[in-house]
Amino acid sequence: MKLKSLGIEEIEALRKIEFNPFIRKYKRGMKRVALVYPNKYVGGISNIGLQIIYSKVFENNAYCERFYYDIFEGIRGFENSTPLQNFDIALFSLQYELDYFRAIEILKKSNFKGLKIAGGPAIMINPKPLTGYFDAFFIGEVEEKVGEILEAKSKEELSGIEGVYTGKEDKVRRVKAKVGTHIPTEIVGKGVYGRCFILEIGRGCIRKCRFCVVRSLYSPPRWRNLNDMPDLKGVEKVVLVAPSPTDNPNFIEMLEYYVGKGFNVSPSSIRADTVDEQLIELLHEGGLKTLTLAPETASEHLQKIIGKGITSDDILNAAKTSSKRFNKIKLYFMIGLPNEKMDDVKEIVNLANKVKEIVGAVKISVNPLVPKPHTPFQWLPFGGLQNVKKGLNQLKRKIEYLKSETSRLKIDARIPDIIEYAVQTILSRGDESVSKVFENNDFKGLSKFLGEQKVDEVLPWDFIDHGYSKSMLLKEYEKVIS
Ligand code: SF4
Structure with a gap:
């Protein structure tokens, strides 16, 4: 469960490369909010959910720093190295169950005494194993509730907020946000896709794969189009993210637009049965190096x-079509x-x-x-x-x-x-x-x-x-x- 910590030179290099439009100085009376991602910086900076929460905290006139497990062991902030224990409220984003171990380690090491709230997909699935460690959990898409959460001064006050589970509610209904216009700006750092602007082009999924939580956790599917997207400056690359981006009816139009504007473009994933020559040409022009497909089984x-509705023929057809432009899948x-x-494993x-x-x-x-x-x-x-x-x-x-x-x-x-x-x-x-x-x-x-x-x-x-x-x-x- 341990992850390698970055050295001070590596942290300085990441700080230098980042563009952060939200930087603000702490002023007396401001609420101090820690946004904690108990995993690697590269994953956290590439996560659109965290980007949205950070911008909402800023809109609410609070002071915010980000905490990553591989930077100062998650107990001092990325922006100004402020100790976690100096913050009033810590919002933990838990994407994977194994992050629980690191989240608890951060809480213990930092001696944090403020309000502790966890959210993210793992929590939306089942927060029960963590009830002894957090004051509250948020079930759903939090962006429209950030203001209310930051105003709460106690676990009791958090308990009345829609989507909040403190361990004593019998039922909690997931909160769905409106997926309208994209956030106008975000932090640009060097993450899993390189240095890029993350553009969320949709939420939810039209498919019903039986192993996948997206259909339940993010229904209904909601798509953005080009008019919902911000003006981009100072970046060379954009990543189009959604659980299944190629299912967005505006996907090709968006890809054409960003490639046409000279950006390097990469989608977060591609469905094999949507691969055709036009898509391959656009992805190649957009600078994609390796095509990634998820057949799940052969x-x-x-x-x-x-x-899932993806057959081995879909994979082979996608391989054939892409072989003119890509030499690795x-x-x-x-x-x-x-x-x-x-025999099924042999087929893989x-x-x-x-x-x-x-x-x-x-x-x-x-x-x-x-x-x-x-x-x-x-x-x-x-x-x-x-x-x-x-x-x-x-x-x-x-x-x-x-x-x-x-x-x-x-x-x-x-x-x-x-x-x-x-x-x-x-x-x-x-x-x-x-x-x-x-x-x-x-x-x-x-x-x-x-x-x-x-x-x-x-x-x-x-x-x-x-x-x-x-x-x-x-x-x-x-x-x-x-
Ligand atoms: S297509 Fe992908 S995101 Fe959609 S339900 Fe299937 S596995 Fe989940």
């Missing part, structure tokens, strides 16, 4: 189970899917090898499925088998196979440690009892959150109303396991 019967896959056999290697033959080089990333709350897969066991131990052993065998075959075929493969994914599953599906892992890494008795969840039981996250009906998820789950 086997036909598993494609039906996950419901990156592919994302999952293993541990329901009804998955070793076969598909990757075919793509390599077409374009020249392929890189694959294969992750175990985390059966997430608020999806039709929320009742599935981790590892794909009812017996968790057998499921874990089978996953290990699949991973060993993938490692040896990809090395034999000289396929560049990133195959992670399955334990990390088992921990993610426990943290995303667990209740308050899970918090003991943060104190002494004690996982005893928690394997029940890895196993199959009972369909007639109340689940720890059922108190969150995301606007879908549980019976609809159940119907889909029954189709998957029948």
Whole structure:
């Protein structure tokens, strides 16, 4: 869980390269707000949600600094190195379950005594394991509620705000924001996409992939068009972000516009079945170096189970079309899917090898499925088998196979440690009892959150109303396991 800390020269270099239109000096009486991202700077600066919150804090005349885990261990601010304990309120953005460990480490090390509020996708999924560490959680898109949150002086005052969960509410309805005009400006720093302006072109998704939380957490799909976008100055690159950007009906028009204006342009992802010559030419002109596609699985019967609607033919067609302009493709896959056999895993290697033959080089990333709350897969066991131990052993065998075959075929493969994914599953599906892992890494008795969840039981996250009906998820789950 540890991440390498940046040295002072590296921090100075990042400070120098940043353009921050919101810098302001602290004046007496101002609320001091810490925006904490318990992961790497490069991820935090590329996150549009954090950019929006930072600009909203500024609009509310507060003083704000950002805190990243790899910068001063997350306990001093990026802007002015101010200690976290000097702030009145800390807003934590938790994107991934494994960030919980680092968030708690920051809270303990900094001796922070102000109001502690957490939000972000992991919290919108299930905040229960963290209830002992934060005063409140925000369920939803927070931008229109930042002012109210900053005015609150206590946990009790936070409790009345729409979307806030303090641990005692029986139900919380997710807050949806209006996705109108884009924020007019933002911090430009060097993140995972390089130094660029992040443009959010949509929220939510029109697809219904059964493993994905986006359909529940960010419904309904909302798109922006060119008229909603800000004037850009002082940047060479823009990144068009959305859960599935190529589904935005205005996507090609936007891409043409920014490429035509001379920007380097990169979308946050591309659906394989939207790849055609026009798209490839535009991406090439926009300076994209590697095409990244996420087939998730290479086997036909598993494609039906996950419901993504991307076939191996879509991937091969995308590879053929892109081979004139790209000589490398990156592919994302999952293993541990329901009804998955070793032959299905072999198909991953076969598909990757075919793509390599077409374009020249392929890189694959294969992750175990985390059966997430608020999806039709929320009742599935981790590892794909009812017996968790057998499921874990089978996953290990699949991973060993993938490692040896990809090395034999000289396929560049990133195959992670399955334990990390088992921990993610426990943290995303667990209740308050899970918090003991943060104190002494004690996982005893928690394997029940890895196993199959009972369909007639109340689940720890059922108190969150995301606007879908549980019976609809159940119907889909029954189709998957029948
Ligand atoms: S996996 Fe992608 S396409 Fe499918 S629902 Fe999620 S965001 Fe949409």
